[in-house]
Amino acid sequence: MRKVYLDHSATTPIDARVLEAMLPFLAEKFGNASSVHMFGQEARAAVDKARRQVASLIEARANEVVFTSGGTEANNLALRGICEAAITQGRHIIISAIEHPSVRGVVDELEKDGWEVTRLPVYDDGIVRIEDVRAAIRPDTILISVMMANNEIGTIQPIAEIGALVRKERERGHRHLWFHSDAVQAAGRVPIDVQTIGCDLLSLSAHKIYAPKGAGALFIRRGVRLTPQQVGGHQERERRAGTESVANIVAFGAAADLAQKELDERNEQTRYLRDRFEAEVESQINDIVRNGDREQRLSHVSNISFRFIEGEGLLIHLDMQGVAVSTGSACSSGTLEPSPVIRALGRNEELARGAIRFSFGKDNTNEDVDYAVAALSRAVESLRAISPLARELISTGTQSVPSV
Amino acid sequence: MPYSDIFKDHIAHPRNAGELADADVIAEETNPVCGDRLRISLRIRDGHIEEARFLAYGCPPTLACGSAIAEMIHRVTIDDAARLTKNQIAEAVGGLPSRKQHAASLAIETLQAALARHAGEDRD
Numbered sequence: 347m348r349k350v351y352l353d354h355s356a357t358t359p360i361d362a363r364v365l366e367a368m369l370p371f372l373a374e375k376f377g378n379a380s381s382v383h384m385f386g387q388e389a390r391a392a393v394d395k396a397r398r399q400v401a402s403l404i405e406a407r408a409n410e411v412v413f414t415s416g417g418t419e420a421n422n423l424a425l426r427g428i429c430e431a432a433i434t435q436g437r438h439i440i441i442s443a444i445e446h447p448s449v450r451g452v453v454d455e456l457e458k459d460g461w462e463v464t465r466l467p468v469y470d471d472g473i474v475r476i477e478d479v480r481a482a483i484r485p486d487t488i489l490i491s492v493m494m495a496n497n498e499i500g501t502i503q504p505i506a507e508i509g510a511l512v513r514k515e516r517e518r519g520h521r522h523l524w525f526h527s528d529a530v531q532a533a534g535r536v537p538i539d540v541q542t543i544g545c546d547l548l549s550l551s552a553h554k555i556y557a558p559k560g561a562g563a564l565f566i567r568r569g570v571r572l573t574p575q576q577v578g579g580h581q582e583r584e585r586r587a588g589t590e591s592v593a594n595i596v597a598f599g600a601a602a603d604l605a606q607k608e609l610d611e612r613n614e615q616t617r618y619l620r621d622r623f624e625a626e627v628e629s630q631i632n633d634i635v636r637n638g639d640r641e642q643r644l645s646h647v648s649n650i651s652f653r654f655i656e657g658e659g660l661l662i663h664l665d666m667q668g669v670a671v672s673t674g675s676a677c678s679s680g681t682l683e684p685s686p687v688i689r690a691l692g693r694n695e696e697l698a699r700g701a702i703r704f705s706f707g708k709d710n711t712n713e714d715v716d717y718a719v720a721a722l723s724r725a726v727e728s729l730r731a732i733s734p735l736a737r738e739l740i741s742t743g744t745q746s747v748p749s750v
Numbered sequence: 751m752p753y754s755d756i757f758k759d760h761i762a763h764p765r766n767a768g769e770l771a772d773a774d775v776i777a778e779e780t781n782p783v784c785g786d787r788l789r790i791s792l793r794i795r796d797g798h799i800e801e802a803r804f805l806a807y808g809c810p811p812t813l814a815c816g817s818a819i820a821e822m823i824h825r826v827t828i829d830d831a832a833r834l835t836k837n838q839i840a841e842a843v844g845g846l847p848s849r850k851q852h853a854a855s856l857a858i859e860t861l862q863a864a865l866a867r868h869a870g871e872d873r874d
Binding site: 655662729734 | 753758761762764767768769778785787789804805806807808809810813816817
């Protein structure tokens, strides 16, 4: 059976060149980067090089990059670290309604601890409005956290505009306002320049850019004070204690370097495949709704709701045909958690439950698209054939469901 | 818990899917919390379920349990069908994790509703 991986927003395969770069650090180059001897110095030099490579991907200075275990830890460090450090200056945070669970989860906890939170709407295009950000800022706001691009629908947020707004606020005397952006999905897919964006903190993850799981980074602009969340060591300039995962960091650096060099080529490839996929799906399958703005989104993501059916069933059907995709909803203990992102677009529960994310990668091919569309068409037809929702609408003649 | 092969087979090849045009009784139940729906239609002759069909909307366990129950009640007596338990349905799909047991419950509740309706209509 052919295997087609269309879940690159979940994780990416390791690039052979990245693997080659990291392997020596899993074998003979095993030193602890904090050790003074030559084994340690070798590891330190490798970590420093990776730091420069990751910094270069986002146009930052190397000493503004703190390595973490991944994107979730970077988001935790950013949000908790800023809130704890700025607790005397204010207790209000602004986030978007479609942040990744690793931001939403931290903010939910902070809310329980007495922080006030404004969650910005995104409207049916999945994009935050700068007017809403402006209106949400209060004198006691200390942090705005808006993702650069959404993980489920790929919509790109007006980050540079928010950065400019924050700068203006500071000029007006609002000195204790910080701006964080989760760029885990955007990195390696859109050019990132932290100077242009004007953010104070920015989260990255290695395994979304063809490196292994186990490394991430937080950009912390020089002069921004945050409280470390992991203490008991001097690593990462006292901002994140713990022995560096040298091999993973080396891989992250190599992957960042390649992502920067190949960004245009990768985007061209994934945009071509994604657009062809969407055109084929639209021509072959009725009663679908595409989620998220069609222009202002990452080149590799397509999110589609298939009416009358539920996403996880579709996911299993596709998996049995060798096609790997994702759904944002979960049903457990008889309680339904439809994707909060799709719900934030104003879609009803049926559409939120029927949403599937297809995310393409640099190694996908035209044949993958053809195979996935055929498998999807079969799966949708099969599930609609047993759906009472599809039957009802056929019998009332109100919808254009294919004959099932 | 990964889904079993028999579970996935029910999803890929649902048994007795559809709706009987000449059903003697149709019942549909909805899980009020998650919105999963199951509809069972039966043709009953001489105390036997001669034909059974199901339609389902919802998470994969709901689809698999719908398929399993439609297969299990096909051509059995009403009394035997009435004795089916949610554990038997769960076993028939290769077992369900505790958080997905509601799917087997929905299948049993829908069958019970159909049988109760049929019994009521018989009395009328």
